[in-house]
Amino acid sequence: MNEVDQYALEEALAMRKELGGTITAVCVGDLTCQEVLYVAKAKGVNRAIRVNAPCANEVLIAEALAEVFRQLKPDLVLAGVESSDSMTGQTGILLAAMLGLPFAYAVTAIEARPNVGWVRVTKELGEGICQVLEIKLPAVLCVQSGIQPLKYTPPAKILQARKELLEVYSVPESSLQHSVVPQLRFTDVFKPQGIKRTQMLSGTSEDIAVALVKKIMEAR
Amino acid sequence: MAGQILVFIEHYDGEFRAITQRLLSIGREQAECVDARLAALVLGHKLDRIVGSLSEMNLDTIFTVDEEQFETYNPEICTRVVSEAIGQISPRLVLFGDTHMTREIAPAISVALNAPFLSGCLEIELTATKLVVTQPKYSGSVFVRAELEPVPGMVMASVQSGVVHPQLVCKQLPEIILIKAGTNNGEPRIRVLETTAAKADGIDIAKASIIVAGGRGLKAKENLPLIRDLAEALGGAIACSRPLCDLGWLPAHYLVGMSGKTVSPSIYIACGISGATQHLAGMSGAKCVIAINNDASAPIYRLADYGVARDLLEILPAIIKEAQKTNT
Numbered sequence: 001m002n003e004v005d006q007y008a009l010e011e012a013l014a015m016r017k018e019l020g021g022t023i024t025a026v027c028v029g030d031l032t033c034q035e036v037l038y039v040a041k042a043k044g045v046n047r048a049i050r051v052n053a054p055c056a057n058e059v060l061i062a063e064a065l066a067e068v069f070r071q072l073k074p075d076l077v078l079a080g081v082e083s084s085d086s087m088t089g090q091t092g093i094l095l096a097a098m099l100g101l102p103f104a105y106a107v108t109a110i111e112a113r114p115n116v117g118w119v120r121v122t123k124e125l126g127e128g129i130c131q132v133l134e135i136k137l138p139a140v141l142c143v144q145s146g147i148q149p150l151k152y153t154p155p156a157k158i159l160q161a162r163k164e165l166l167e168v169y170s171v172p173e174s175s176l177q178h179s180v181v182p183q184l185r186f187t188d189v190f191k192p193q194g195i196k197r198t199q200m201l202s203g204t205s206e207d208i209a210v211a212l213v214k215k216i217m218e219a220r
Numbered sequence: 221m222a223g224q225i226l227v228f229i230e231h232y233d234g235e236f237r238a239i240t241q242r243l244l245s246i247g248r249e250q251a252e253c254v255d256a257r258l259a260a261l262v263l264g265h266k267l268d269r270i271v272g273s274l275s276e277m278n279l280d281t282i283f284t285v286d287e288e289q290f291e292t293y294n295p296e297i298c299t300r301v302v303s304e305a306i307g308q309i310s311p312r313l314v315l316f317g318d319t320h321m322t323r324e325i326a327p328a329i330s331v332a333l334n335a336p337f338l339s340g341c342l343e344i345e346l347t348a349t350k351l352v353v354t355q356p357k358y359s360g361s362v363f364v365r366a367e368l369e370p371v372p373g374m375v376m377a378s379v380q381s382g383v384v385h386p387q388l389v390c391k392q393l394p395e396i397i398l399i400k401a402g403t404n405n406g407e408p409r410i411r412v413l414e415t416t417a418a419k420a421d422g423i424d425i426a427k428a429s430i431i432v433a434g435g436r437g438l439k440a441k442e443n444l445p446l447i448r449d450l451a452e453a454l455g456g457a458i459a460c461s462r463p464l465c466d467l468g469w470l471p472a473h474y475l476v477g478m479s480g481k482t483v484s485p486s487i488y489i490a491c492g493i494s495g496a497t498q499h500l501a502g503m504s505g506a507k508c509v510i511a512i513n514n515d516a517s518a519p520i521y522r523l524a525d526y527g528v529a530r531d532l533l534e535i536l537p538a539i540i541k542e543a544q545k546t547n548t
Contacts, residue, residue, distance in 0.1 A: 059336075081323070084359050087497070088339045090327040097328035102296055102409040105324035106479065120413070124479045125293070126320035128418040128472070129232060133295075136409040142323075144479070146466030182336035182375075188365040192356070196509070198524045200516070205535050208528055209542035212510065215526055216454060217546065219487050219508040220430060 001036045003145060004080030010148035011110060012078050013044055019112050022046040024072065028053055028061045034166060041161035042153050048164075053171035058086065059181045062094035064171040069099060071169075076119065077140040081106055096140035103140045104133060108147055224281075225251045225346075226311035228302070229262040230321055231270050233417075238482040239317030242384045244277050247315050250346045251280075256312060259283060260394075261305055263298065265291040271396060279394040283309055285401050296410040299325045301401045303332040308399060312371070313346060316378040318501070320478065326376060335374040338366075340497070342380055351375055360497045360519050381482070381501045418473045418480075423457060425474065430456030430487045433476055433503070436463040437492015437513060437532045444469060446536045447491055453543035459483070461499045477502035492532045495520030512536070 001009075012023045024047040025040035027033045037048040049072075053064035069077065079092035096103035108130070109122035118134045124144060125131050135141075201208045227247045230237040244260070251258040259281040260274055267286045274282050285305055289297065302325065306314055316322040318340050330337035338344075342363065343354040350369035357364055368375065425431060432451040438444065451458045459476045460469070476483055478498040484505030491512050493499060496519070503509070504523060511524035514531050521527050528535055 085357060087356055087359070089323045090337065090339055093324065093327035094331060097299075097331035103324070103328070104295060104410075106320045124320055125232075125415070126478055127232070127238065127482060128475070128480050129415065130418065131293070131415045132413040134411040134413060139409075145462060146468075149468075180330050180334055180336050182338055182368055184338070184366040184368055186364050186366045187352075189357075189362055190365075192360065192363050192519060192522055194522045195504075196523055196525055198511070198521050198527045200527045200529060205530070205538040206542075208530065208535060209538035212526065212528065212539055213542045213546050215508075216430075216487055216489075216510070216543070219525075220454075 001039055002080050002083050004082065004084075004143065006080075006150055007145050007147050008078040008080050008143040009040060009043060009045070010150055011143055014148050015076075015110065015112065021075070024049060024074065026051060026065065026068065026072075028055045028064050037166050038158055038161040038164075039153060041164060041166075042157035043151070047167060049167045049169055051169050051171060054173050054176070057181060057184075058088045058090045058094060060176055062091050062098055063176045065091070065095050066098040067171045067175065068169050069095070073138075075137050077101075077138070079140065079142050081142050081144055092140055092142035099140070101138055101140050102135050103142070104135060105142045106144045107141045108144050110141065110147075223254075224257045224259050224309065224311040225254075225313045225315065226283075226306065226309055227258070227260045227315045228317075228322070229260050229270070229274065230317060230319060231262070231264060234269050236270070236273070237317060237319060239319060239379070239381050242381060243315050243317055243379060244279070245384050246344060246379060248278055250313070250344065254312075254346050254348060257281065259309065259311065261285075261302070261309065263290050263302060263305070265289075275394055275396075276390045278390050278392070280392070282394045282396045283399050284396065285399045287401055289401070292412050292415055293321065294410055294412050295324050296408065297404070299328045299332070300404060303329045304402055305399050306374075307333055310374065312374060313351070314374070314376040315344075316376065318378040318380045318478075322378045326378060330376055333374060333376075335376050336368070336372060337376040337378070338368070339378045340380055341377050342382065344377055344379060346371070351377075353377065356380075356497050360495070360500075380497060381504055423473070425457050425459045425476065426481045426483050428457035428459075428483070429485050430454050430489075431459050431476070431483060431485045431503075431506070432456055432489045432491065433459040433461065433493060434464055434470075434491050435461040435493030435499075437494075438464070439492075439533065441467070441469045443533060446533070446540070449540045450489070450491075450536060450543060453540055453547055454487075455547075456485075456487070456489075461493045462496070475502075490520050490524075491536065493520050494518045495522070 082089035106124040111120040257280040488506035516529040
């Protein structure tokens with residue numbers, strides 16, 4: 001499971017503990033993503049749904065999720081800020097825009113009180129700036145890492161969860177709008193090149209310490 | 221190609237966001253490549269100072285949306301108004317900084333305008349027929365190059381921090397065009413209660429000339445004194461990467477990166493920091509970077525002048541001892 005999605009899930013579990021309600025974990029992908037849903041089950045979600053749909057890019061994923069969420073009608077959608085593989089950081093907000101829901105990004109705290117039907121949200125604006133908002137539900141919140149401490153999931157619980165059946169919703173490619181899908185053609189995949197030429201220091205700890213402090217004194 | 225390249229300008233408290241210079245320099249470079257005009261779009265209230273500074277940055281046009289309701293950023297209003305403004309301006313390419321605000325509103329703007337959005341680009345190159353971008357994938361461990369060909373009527377892209385090419389010498393005074401925001405009759409669904417900068421109990425790491433920053437490689441909170449002691453011995457300040465804030469070891473004002481501070485000290489010593497793109501965005505301006513990380517393939521080494529691929533907990537005490545000796 002993506003690291004930030006783990007935080008989103010922990011936040012959902014904490015909110016349910018305080019407020020009640022049910023949690024549905026949803027993941028778009030083929031059979032290989034079932035393992036993520038088993039972990040979510042083991043952590044205590046009420047339902048786990050695999051959305052069987054093309055997931056070549058963030059727009060298609062958001063469109064498939066939007067299809068399913070129109071049926072599920074959740075009060076609150078929590079997503080992570082970005083996936084660690086594609087790193088586009090767009091899926092949550094795209095989903096909100098497609099569903100016509102209000103949204104917030106890089107959320108670091110969620111309070112369900114004091115207004116019924118609204119949540120109070122603290123979020124980052126970057127460069128150390130924070131904002132506190134009230135958002136009307138239903139809404140989509142993209143959760144930042146660190147919102148809740150991550151809890152350990154015993155392997156026995158995951159093994160137990162693997163015995164349960166997962167729900168599957170199928171969204172065929174033909175039913176997706178392909179609205180703003182960038183027709184990108186990948187031409188190269190490469191290891192990042194160094195921007196600077198790094199001089200690696202080696203030797204005993206003392207040798208390294210002497211050499212490094214000398215470099216620091218020169219550079220200061 | 222002609223047409224326009226539009227740069228979306230972010231500002232807070234009368235100051236540009238750190239990425240602005242880079243965006244404008246990329247915008248100018250690309251505009252020259254395809255013979256396009258370079259424009260900026262800025263939203264807010266009492267924008268005279270911002271527009272004054274922008275006027276000296278070699279732009280052809282500055283579009284402003286200057287109304288009291290935009291004094292405070294509200295994602296819902298901003299998405300609507302920026303979408304409308306970009307729709308009116310109708311540029312070929314819209315450049316955003318890869319910031320939290322962009323990540324919040326740009327995907328929704330792309331849906332509203334039906335324009336593809338390429339996020340988190342490290343490099344971007346526009347030609348008459350195609351758009352070529354370089355993007356990081358898999359936590360920055362690989363980069364991909366991708367082409368968009370043909371280029372649709374309008375494309376949006378966000379750019380990560382990095383090198384600023386000196387392209388901003390003022391050659392002309394821009395035309396300034398005021399855009400009036402349309403009214404919205406719908407009920408607001410987002411109310412902004414407050415916007416604040418993180419409090420720094422006296423320490424502003426952005427002003428330190430030597431920074432000793434700790435990351436996940438410190439392994440335990442009990443090891444924090446190692447970076448404190450080194451910072452003290454060198455007369456510097458401590459800072460950290462995201463995991464240490466998430467774990468609650470250090471408060472948010474010590475954070476360097478996209479969420480936290482952007483720093484450009486003389487010396488930046490990264491201790492046990494792998495170098496996620498969000499962190500690099502905050503420290504790539506450091507003059508001399510020293511990386512200590514036992515994983516010699518960690519992305520932090522891309523930016524490092526000197527590297528020590530050894531166990532942090534074993535090497536730091538020796539460095540502290542040597543630094544104390546040298547300074548006494």
